[in-house]
Amino acid sequence: MNAIPPMNENPLANTAPLAVEPAGEWLQVAELAELKRANRKKVMVAGTSVILFLIGGRVFALREACVHKQRPLSKGTILRGKVVCPGHQWKFDPETGQAEDRDECQPVYAVRLDSGHVYLNPRERVPDTGSRV
C-alpha cells in the first residue's frame, strides 16, 4: 500500500477502523472545508460519481447512483445518521452501505482525513450480506 497520508491529529478524523484495510492508491478528492456548507460534495472517482457526506463530524463516501433505481444520493437527506435516497427513501448506513431492512448494499469507499484534505480509496467496498429472514 503506498501513498497513504500520515494521520495527523485532527478533530474530524475518521476513527472507526476498517474491517479490511483496502489496498490501492489513496486519492485526494476534496477539502474538508468544501463539505461544511452543505454537508456533502460530489466527486468523480475513476469515472464514477461519488458523494461525500459529512455526518456527525465524520466523512463518508458512497457511490452517488442508488443501488435501487440509480437516483442520485447527492440529492438525498441525512436523517439520524443515515443517508436517505430521494427516489424511494431507501435508507443506507453511510459506513457500510447496508440498506435498512433490505438485503441490498450501496457501494461505499474508505475515506481518510489529513490536514483538512479528504482522501478516498477508489476501490469500492461491498460488504458481504448474509441471507435475511
Add this chain to the structure above:
Amino acid sequence: MNAVTRIAVVGAGQAAAVAARALRRRGFDGAIEIIGAEAHRPYQRPPLSKEFLADGLGGDGSGSDGSGSDSADSDLFLLPADWCEANDVRLRLGQEATRVDSAAGAVELADRTRVPADAVLIATGGRPRRLTTSATSDARVHYLRTLDDALRLRERLLPGAHVIVAGAGFIGAEVAATARGRGAEVTVIEPREAPLLPLLGARVGTACAELHRANGTRLRLGVAVESVEETAAGVVVTAGGERTEGDVLVVGIGIVPNDEVAARSGIAVADGVITDEYCRTSVPNIFAAGDVARHFHPLFGERIRAEHFDSASRQAAVAAGAILGEARAYDDPYWFWSDQYDASLQYAGHAAGSDEIVIRGSLEDLDFCAFYLRRGMLRGAFGIDRGAEVTAARELIGQRRAVPPGALADTETDLAELASTAPQEPDIPQEATARGNIA
C-alpha cells in the same frame, strides 16, 4: 389468550409477505399459511404500472421463474420458493377464502377446505372500481391491479397506439407516463378540473397537469366518461359529449376493498375492515392490514383506509407483532411515491382538512414541495423531484414538530435539521386514542 401456534393469512400480497417475514423474524415457529386467490406467488404491485408495465422483469411467478434468484425477479416477487421452504411458510395459491370461522379456529376456502388457524390476518386488498358505463366483457377496456392485468395491458401499449386513460389519479397517471415511454399517444380523461384535486388542491393539481402536458399527454379535464363503445378497430369513449377514438381504454378510478371475507366472518366493516391502531379487528385474534384495512391512525386521530405500499408493509409488521402479543401501534405518517415520466412524485402525511398550503420551490418549473398545514401544524407534503424535502416532512409530521411556514418555504432552511430541533406538539389527547380502540 392462549399462545398462538397456527397463523393463516388471507390474501397473498405485500401485507401477507411482510407479515410472514415479520412473524419469522420475531421467532414465531408455528405454522404459517398464506391463502391467495391468484396463481402467482406474492409480488409487489408498485412496478405493475411503472417499470414492469414498461418492459417486464422476467419470470411469471407461477413456477421456478418466480424463485427470485436474480435481482430482476426479486424486484417483483416477495417470497421466493427457497425462502418459503427454509422458513416453513406454506402458500395456498389459486385458492379463495370465503370466511373465517373464529369459533372453530379455521379459515374456510371456496372448495370447502378448512385451514386451521388460531390467529388470522386479513390482507385481501382491493379490486379496481369498475366504470359503470362500460361492459366488463370489453376486450379493449383494461383495469390494472394484478400481474396478469399488467401483462395483458402491456401488449396494448405499442408505439403509435392511442391509449385512452379514464382517471388522472396515480394509477392513471403512471399508465399514461409508461404508455408515452413506450411510444403511444395518450389521452387522459378526468372528471375533475385537475389531476389529484381532492388530495392536492387546485394549484398543485394543475402543476401535475402540466407535467402530463410537458410529456405530450393530452388531458381532457372536467369531463366524465358517458359511454364506451367497442368497434372493430378500437374503442370510442364519449366524455363531455365529445367522442375520443382510441385503440384501448385503461380505467383507473380507484379500488373497492375486498372486505367480503371479513363481513361474512362477522367482523365490523365500513368500506374496509375496521381496525384499531394495532391492526386488531372487532373479532379477537383476527387482524387486518393493507388496502383492505380501515385503520385507526393515532397520529391523525381518525380511521383511514390507505392504499399505499408503505402503509401496507408497516401495518403488516404491526399486525404480526399484535398477533404475538406486542402492543405497538402503526402511527407512522403515510408515505408513497409515484414515478411518472422522468419525475419523482412523493407524498407524506395526510393532508385532509388542511387550511393552508406553503410552496417551496417553483410550481411553474415542476420542481417544488407543497406543504399542507392544518391550524398551523404540518400534516402533509407533496413534492416533484423533492424527495429530500418529503423525507424531512415525513419526519417532521411523524414527530409532530411545529415548523413556521416561513421556514418551510425558505429553500435555505434545512428541513432535516428541523426534524430534531423544532418544538414538538404535545401528544394527542387520550380520548382520541380510546376512540380507535375497538377491541
